[in-house]
Amino acid sequence: MTVNDDSFTNWKNREEIAESMIPLIGKLHRERDVTVLLHSRSLVNKSVISILKTHRFARQIAGEELSVTETLPFLEALTALDLGPSQIDIGMLAATYRADDRGLSIAEFTAEAVAGATGTEKIERRAPRDVVLYGFGRIGRLVARLLIEKAGSGNGLRLRAIVVRRGGEADIVKRASLLRRDSIHGQFQGTITVDEASSTIVANGNEIKVIYANDPSEVDYTAYGIGNAILIDNTGRWRDREGLSQHLRPGIDKVVLTAPGKGDVPNIVHGVNHDTIKPDAQILSCASCTTNAIVPPLKAMNDEYGVLRGHVETVHSFTNDQNLLDNYHKADRRGRSAPLNMVITETGAASAVAKALPELTAPITGSSIRVPVPDVSIAILSLRLGRETTREEVLDYLREVSLTSPLKRQIDFTTTPDAVSSDFIGSRNASIVDAGATKVDGDNAILYLWYDNEYGYSCQVVRVVQHVSGVEYPTYPAPAV
Template identity: 30%
Template sequence: MRIAINGFGRIGRTILRQILTLPRHSDVQVALVNDIASADMLAYLFQYDSTFGPLPFEVTTADGKLSVAGHDIALFHRTDLTRLDLSGVDVVLECTGIARSSDVAERGLTAGARAVLISGPSPAAEQTVVLGANDGVLGAARVVSNASCTTNALAPLLRVLDTVGGIETAHMTTIHCYTNSQPMVDAPRGDMARSRAGALSMVPTTTSAMQLVDQILPDLAGRISGAALRVPTASVSAVDLVARLQSDTDASAFPDALKAAVDASPVLGWTDRPLVSTDLRTRAESLVIAGPEIRVTGPRQVRVFGWYDNEWGFSARMLDIAALMVKREAP
């Protein structure tokens, strides 16, 4: 699989880190990286990462190339991707965060790539695909959204929970680490609470996952509500889901039934250990269910809690969906 990374921020850098450090991605070729920041800044931020730690090898730049771990990757600084020649690229991983209109989202196609995968929700996408929830709808779509990190955590959980007991209604709270959408000190934002210093307070807010879940799991549309609580941690978030099931469930049997469904999912994990958020850093699953946190209240109400590394896990899904997009075109 031959890819191009457009936008070398948190997700773009995490994707490349996984390609270079995980043997399972040895068949991935990176044609180029494109970002408007300077070469020296991009190399520095890639080598020294405050969340995942420094890379175990040096990163240098020279002659329009990013050199790391024996790989020389072409490095460009174009504001418009159509100014590049992307012929021979299977998938552009569109990680700029600005591909919300078709003219921006389709620039990779215009430049010659076969497909574009957007690292976030986008109304310009032909399909929004979440592995383990609705990946069967991928079809022949050439511009695809990988949804959001929280949607990737929640939708597969809803899918397996619905198979176990049938979901009547559910409410999800994501306890989410702060991101670049929040200021480090109080500063105006569109939302008053989100205008407060992200590393100093817990901030109640909304999540785009709710609109996306209705789209990804239309059979559950209108039955799932949700909210977000941003908390002062740098990485690893959590999903806290309370659901009312359509059928009675036995309190002693429910955890085993849920674990069996989770084990059959391609993206969910399980732990019976009393873990805290830092223990889940660099876990590649979309969500890791915490077995000790499961509760059954009455015959039909259950509580399920799970952890997700909102950067590492989401980046892993970007590579997984890109591989599916390439595989469908293979002879």
């Protein structure tokens, strides 16, 4: 047998093991509300190849690929436990077990590591929380995909309705088609059917009522059996408390805005200040995609080095707010053709930092250039630090933050030498540190942060909604603080 034959046989064996993991992961998710992760990446509803690729990501941690033969025993140990709703990272279980010298069996170690999710310590499965989407544009449809994907056992968030203005004949059919197919993010993973008579879209078994209204005052959500719901306004039409309060209609308990909030509306960046949300808060904002991209790395750098001042330059993909061809626009420059030009514009991300990260007192300035790509942007964060350091130290620190810290769902890290923007389409992190582009000179650091301004931001929105709804379940093993 040749070396190549050995490699192929090894690959087929790993495929077989990954295939055996799928029903175990699915059963834990459906029956116990347990989401199985591998170094913060969900393995729920993933294919054999996707599971193997996610294991390969572990090279960033130990310098070598994590094998499914190593993680399968931990997954099998989890199925034998009386688990409650939780997120369990089998990659971290494997890594911490490798470093443990007490001689425990995998079953014993696993039971100890996830003790908070078992027996009398486990939390009870919660009743599903209704969610309503007000608007169904780029962010609305991606949030819908994520909510449907995360419906799992049906005990988490449940998308009940979408509110839109009627666009004309066959409106619901066209909206369902836009949910089914996306030029950037690809096909919807599942099945979608439409019942025009009842104005309902059924996506992977989730019945979603399409409600036509021109104004929030026209809708009584209780008439559709919706109650205590969280409404996600992704129109951006209203951004202050007075305007967003119009959504607090019968059946709606809380309103979450997918744009920067104005006035006293709190701007929330999950992972940074989501724990400041008061239980009785009814109106909040998820800030902007760029704010979500820069605030977690800013917090990480400020915690470790101190930040004396900074400037962020965002090179941002074009959006629907711009014109395809030159035409009148109320804003300067945005009337010029988006696919044909780089367009200098403003960003409120820098000023929004103070709301999300008040402990950072350093002045942060910002500007933005829109460029002819449809998705994925990059924020160039130039910082004056409180102490001198080296490029190697900064990269080691940010790599560790991305893997083991409470910010690991927000910050990702790449060492790929040929990385370009399209590589990050579909990233679920708020931003990705590009190690190869990072520059450090004494107390000056420049970070290049990629971010999928559509999908990564939508993931952040859903995390905030999960938190305020009470279905953001604890993660085991607990990340280092």
